[in-house]
Amino acid sequence: MPYKILSFDGGGVRGVYSARLLERLSAAVPNLVSHSDLLAGTSTGGIIALGLAMNLSPAALVALYQDNAAKIFDASWTRELADLHGISGAEYDNSNLQNILTGIFRAAKLNDLSKKVLIPSFQLDNQAPQAGQRHWKPKFFHNFPGPDSDGEELVVDVALRTSAAPVYFPSYQVYVDGGVVANDPSMAALAQALDGQTGGQALADVQILSIGTGSNPTYIAGHDLDWGVAQWAKPLVNLMIDGVMGVTEYQCARLLGDRYFRLEPQLPKPVGMDDASAVGDLLLAASSVDIAPAVTWLNAREW
Numbered sequence: 146m147p148y149k150i151l152s153f154d155g156g157g158v159r160g161v162y163s164a165r166l167l168e169r170l171s172a173a174v175p176n177l178v179s180h181s182d183l184l185a186g187t188s189t190g191g192i193i194a195l196g197l198a199m200n201l202s203p204a205a206l207v208a209l210y211q212d213n214a215a216k217i218f219d220a221s222w223t224r225e226l227a228d229l230h231g232i233s234g235a236e237y238d239n240s241n242l243q244n245i246l247t248g249i250f251r252a253a254k255l256n257d258l259s260k261k262v263l264i265p266s267f268q269l270d271n272q273a274p275q276a277g278q279r280h281w282k283p284k285f286f287h288n289f290p291g292p293d294s295d296g297e298e299l300v301v302d303v304a305l306r307t308s309a310a311p312v313y314f315p316s317y318q319v320y321v322d323g324g325v326v327a328n329d330p331s332m333a334a335l336a337q338a339l340d341g342q343t344g345g346q347a348l349a350d351v352q353i354l355s356i357g358t359g360s361n362p363t364y365i366a367g368h369d370l371d372w373g374v375a376q377w378a379k380p381l382v383n384l385m386i387d388g389v390m391g392v393t394e395y396q397c398a399r400l401l402g403d404r405y406f407r408l409e410p411q412l413p414k415p416v417g418m419d420d421a422s423a424v425g426d427l428l429l430a431a432s433s434v435d436i437a438p439a440v441t442w443l444n445a446r447e448w
Contacts, residue, residue: 156358157418
């Protein structure tokens with residue numbers, strides 16, 4: 146029996162682009178979300194995946210960005226003064242995001258969700274008391290049953306852990322944004338699906354629809370850049386996150402063949418992950434994307 150995975154990339158405010166694509170796809174394929182067996186998402190994509198598993202509609206997720214992007218990415222003058230415009234601290238406080246997500250998820254735990262989820266993050270300190278065993282490590286939160294289940298974790302905490310992007314937001318409960326390890330969580334979701342202790346699926350049965358946040362037409366000019374920490378700080382964060390995306394696509398395409406579909410159109414112009422003023426433009430861009438190939442793929446697999 147086919148095992149269907151719906152995956153969402155990270156990308157900050159560009160999550161509204163993914164949400165609108167999902168809204169259009171769901172209108173054409175009404176069972177898209179309900180027939181998905183596993184929802185995977187990183188950072189802003191993690192919020193989308195958790196929201197869907199909390200039974201929010203794609204339209205409600207679009208509205209979430211429309212109504213709140215400016216509040217989430219709001220650097221007050223007092224914040225700017227305190228962190229010296231991002232030099233000595235994160236650019237944004239995560240309190241607004243925390244309040245918004247708490248209003249959505251309340252006290253729900255991962256076990257309370259209607260779908261299985263996989264949400265990457267990165268733990269800065271495992272706080273091991275044993276000498277020599279203290280280190281940082283990736284963390285993939287999931288609600289599959291078993292000894293390593295995270296089903297008792299609060300949804301709001303997992304959402305904040307996966308979306309704590311370095312430079313942009315402070316770390317949250319010793320965790321930072323999952324984008325530093327898996328901004329496209331498709332491959333991680335595939336591994337979870339194949340794991341005999343969790344998904345228990347055969348590779349031949351797995352199908353993945355991977356939805357991006359729009360490919361940014363960005364580049365760094367220059368042949369020999371003699372840059373230091375100050376120049377590389379923010380570009381390096383985006384470079385690390387965007388740079389691994391093609392690796393996941395390469396791996397999934399070769400493992401799954403035509404059982405994998407990646408929807409990641411290029412944006413008309415670069416959009417920063419914290420550019421709340423671009424929400425309207427992102428919605429317009431996502432509304433004009435040709436989704437017919439994705440719909441054909443989904444219908445062919447009776448999604």
